[in-house]
Amino acid sequence: MRKLFGYLRLMRPINCLMMGFAVIVGAALANPKSIESSFHSLILGFLTGFSLTAASMAINDYYDRDIDAINEPKRPIPSGLIKPKEALTFAFALTVIGFVTASLTSIPCFLIAILAWSIFVLYTTVGKRSGFPGNLLVSTCVIIPFIYGSAVANTFELNVLFFVLMAFLSNTGREITKGIVDVQGDKLRNIRTLAVSYGEKTAAVVAVLFYLCAVLLTPIPWLLGIVSFWFVPFVALTDFGLITSSYMLLKDFSRENAKKVKNMVLFWFIFGLLAFMFGVLVK
Numbered sequence: 001m002r003k004l005f006g007y008l009r010l011m012r013p014i015n016c017l018m019m020g021f022a023v024i025v026g027a028a029l030a031n032p033k034s035i036e037s038s039f040h041s042l043i044l045g046f047l048t049g050f051s052l053t054a055a056s057m058a059i060n061d062y063y064d065r066d067i068d069a070i071n072e073p074k075r076p077i078p079s080g081l082i083k084p085k086e087a088l089t090f091a092f093a094l095t096v097i098g099f100v101t102a103s104l105t106s107i108p109c110f111l112i113a114i115l116a117w118s119i120f121v122l123y124t125t126v127g128k129r130s131g132f133p134g135n136l137l138v139s140t141c142v143i144i145p146f147i148y149g150s151a152v153a154n155t156f157e158l159n160v161l162f163f164v165l166m167a168f169l170s171n172t173g174r175e176i177t178k179g180i181v182d183v184q185g186d187k188l189r190n191i192r193t194l195a196v197s198y199g200e201k202t203a204a205v206v207a208v209l210f211y212l213c214a215v216l217l218t219p220i221p222w223l224l225g226i227v228s229f230w231f232v233p234f235v236a237l238t239d240f241g242l243i244t245s246s247y248m249l250l251k252d253f254s255r256e257n258a259k260k261v262k263n264m265v266l267f268w269f270i271f272g273l274l275a276f277m278f279g280v281l282v283k
Helices: 002-011 013-030 037-061 065-071 084-105 106-125 132-152 157-183 181-186 196-197 201-219 217-221 231-251 255-281
Strands: none
Touching: 002 013, 002 037, 002 084, 013 132, 013 157, 013 255, 037 084, 037 106, 037 132, 037 217, 065 084, 084 181, 084 201, 084 255, 106 132, 106 255, 132 157, 132 231, 157 255, 181 196, 196 201, 196 231, 201 217, 201 231, 201 255, 217 255, 231 255
16 A cells, blocks of 8 residues: 555656646637537546656656655655656556557647657756756646647647747746755756856846746737637736746845745746636636
């Protein structure tokens, strides 16, 4: 039973559920009718997002096992609950499940699934230590489930494009902010984040630029008429939150405050998602 719990912790079920749900959201944004007309494909899409995310989490913990032995000794691998080879075997099985469910959906979905998995492996094995390029890889992983959802719905609309652009920009800002939080540990591990390479202040400025670029994009979907008025109140709250978070970060770019901002931005990201959902589904 402890072993089973260890495998559950290894795959991080919350993250897996979020990625699986992101596929459904991507399909709904692309074509609201797909919720009913493509129900079977959406189930497969959810399983693909869930299993490939679980596989990537296991691979990540395998590569980070030496670091986790110091920073997170209670995690499944450093604690001895799961052996490194067992983690890789588990990741392989989950990857097979993800690729099978993707192939049962469509050829484009299968190709996107391979691309998503490859990007994450690239980040885990090489990109993580590269700093800013690694931040871009993480943001790419974040937006792929929404693109995958569009492939499930067999269409790609402008509202999806704007959402993935905003998500990419705001998440990149958040990743740079996380670099400020982790600057001491990243120095020891030779991870060249912007905060490590150029200092916390410069990293804060660059993060804010990404947040504000995301904000500047938000009026466009409504002005183009691709979302309803219900998009406005939710996205206004998102913009207010991102601007407030930006001000907080510029005013105080300490580790403690950067951690607060990082958590706040995730919260505002959820409101941005709701903005598009209401803007598309509620007319």
